[in-house]
Amino acid sequence: MIAGLGLLVGIILGLMLQPEVPLWLEPYLPIAVVAALDAVFGALRAFLDGIFDDKVFVVSFISNVLIAGLIVYLGDQLGVGGQLSTGVIVVLGIRIFSNVAAIRRHIFHA
């Protein structure tokens, strides 16, 4: 499975290189991970629905990460960074849950 291979390579690469995250980027890393998680689960669901598309995946992944980071950045500048990241995480969390529910239905037919 090509996606699983990519995931494995990425994790191994990350653990081996242990890239130093610049300090200004550090607050946005967790929210970027959550946004990326949403894109990945969406892609998995689309794959199981039989409508997966490479280009859409790339675009949704990158835009998810960038927009989530941007919202939190904007919130930080306005002084409501904590609240905005909570909002982003709630919305993304709901999406992740319902996507995982759909994936579950596909896998277990239940």
Next chain:
Amino acid sequence: MTDDGRRDTALETQPPPQVRMPLLDYITAHSLDEDYAHVADRAGAAPSRPGRPGLAALVITGLFGLLVATAAVQTSRNAGDAQSSRDSIVTQIKARSASVDARRDRIANLRDEIGSLTALSLENTSQGRALSARLDRLGVMSGSLAVTGPGVRVVVDDAPGAVDDQQRVLDEDLQKLVNALWASGAEAIAVNGQRLTALSAIRGAGSAITVNNTVSLSRPYTVLAIGDPDTMPARFVETTHGRDWLDLRTIYGLEFEMTSQRSMRLPAARRLDLRHTTTGENR
């Protein structure tokens, strides 16, 4: 033209789902990116591209893995940083307090040395001996010298099973006790091992009583007073505050016990550093 017209009527009859549905329902219903469906619809006519992940998906999942691993590594590294900085602060605190202890010991040693050197140099002349005697007397009175002698030992405590403040020993009760002892001829007093000086204060700080502004006392309170053990108890009950204490004992059940002692040793007070006061005469 016709297309636009149709869309307008559709808008009038059926507002878009963002408007119709509550926010959370909308998010749940549209959890999948709509683009997948759009692209699938468009490709539906020409199924040339199968729904299989390709090289781009490999790159992106690789990127995702990298992101996750980096975040995890960063988080654990930060936790390590916090722990190590805590450890280094703890080590610093220990080192500093050890050095404070060492310096305190040195101060005590030097003070002893000063005392013995002063005594030595004063012993040489009769004038010096007189001065030394005067110093000793002042030391006893000011509390800067440890003293021994006969006296009375007073132990006071809260009433057994005390529930309200009247049944407890308060700061003012302790003040009254000490004042009554002074009035009945005490020459030196220590409360729970804290020597009282001209600068001492007994006061309540929250639920505890502190003496000399730094030391919190714990029950029971032991007051040692050097004086004539035969006359002090009798003079004590003649003072106003002494009688107050007897009332406290009979009315509120506070514990009060006075015993005569043949010999007691009272410690010296912490050194009193006078920073602003000088003697009246200019020498």
